[in-house]
Amino acid sequence: MHFHGSFPAELKRLVSPADLNANKGASYREKRKKTDETTNNTGMEKLKLDELNRVSIEEFKEQEKLPLVVVLDNVRSMHNIGSIFRTGDGFAITQLCLCGITAQPPHREIEKTALGATQSVDWKHYESTLEAVKALREEGYLIIAVEQASGSTMLNTFKPQQDQKYALIFGNEVNGVSDEVMEVIDECIEIPQFGTKHSFNIVISAGIVLWDFFAKLRL
Numbered sequence: 001m002h003f004h005g006s007f008p009a010e011l012k013r014l015v016s017p018a019d020l021n022a023n024k025g026a027s028y029r030e031k032r033k034k035t036d037e038t039t040n041n042t043g044m045e046k047l048k049l050d051e052l053n054r055v056s057i058e059e060f061k062e063q064e065k066l067p068l069v070v071v072l073d074n075v076r077s078m079h080n081i082g083s084i085f086r087t088g089d090g091f092a093i094t095q096l097c098l099c100g101i102t103a104q105p106p107h108r109e110i111e112k113t114a115l116g117a118t119q120s121v122d123w124k125h126y127e128s129t130l131e132a133v134k135a136l137r138e139e140g141y142l143i144i145a146v147e148q149a150s151g152s153t154m155l156n157t158f159k160p161q162q163d164q165k166y167a168l169i170f171g172n173e174v175n176g177v178s179d180e181v182m183e184v185i186d187e188c189i190e191i192p193q194f195g196t197k198h199s200f201n202i203v204i205s206a207g208i209v210l211w212d213f214f215a216k217l218r219l
């Protein structure tokens with residue numbers, strides 16, 4: 001199964017780029033105007049599970065992946081780890097690298113938020129994040145810390161290239177990406193923030209960055 005640049009046609013609910021842009025510009029208010037006055041039906045009912053037409057785990061395994069691995073640098077919370085499995089499944093990442101103290105499946109606490117995505121997303125454990133970085137660099141991955149750092153590139157200005165593989169490192173909930181890892185990265189990407197808090201939750205960060213890469217590379 002192939003989705004380089006576009007989604008496989010047979011995955012009906014997995015929209016094509018054209019579908020994603022179908023309602024571009026139409027505001028919710030405009031769509032409401034088309035409401036059938038007798039039934040008050042907006043035509044926007046929530047889809048049932050069987051209408052989502054998701055791929056099976058076997059089909060997912062065969063599907064072409066986003067050329068991107070997510071590296072977790074000593075992430076403590078198993079709920080965060082599980083949520084990143086689920087997010088990685090949604091964007092069809094190549095692999096999740098669990099480093100250092102980052103817990104590994106199978107684990108009940110990881111499953112609570114992964115909801116089965118530990119079965120679909122390939123994962124690998126490394127004793128240390130530096131070991132993962134070394135291996136991934138040898139495989140041709142560009143090593144990127146997703147972190148708040150001096151000299152970072154803001155996410156909105158980063159332009160991923162089609163022929164490049166990316167390893168995105170997310171850091172520990174308290175300490176962030178470790179200093180020893182920051183010394184060996186190729187690039188650092190930061191998500192701009194406009195509120196009072198120092199940082200985003202790691203899972204939120206992963207969701208924002210993965211969607212941004214997906215949209216820039218595939219749409």
Ligand SMILES: C[S@@+](CC[C@H](N)C(=O)[O-])C[C@H]1O[C@@H](n2cnc3c(N)ncnc32)[C@H](O)[C@@H]1O
Nearest residue numbers: 146147170171173176177190191199200202205
């Ligand atoms: C809760 S943050 C770590 C704590 C943070 N370093 C601090 O000192 O407040 C966990 C991870 O989420 C990611 N993260 C959170 N906010 C971010 C932002 N604005 N830009 C890039 N990455 C962010 C980073 O990978 C970070 O290591």
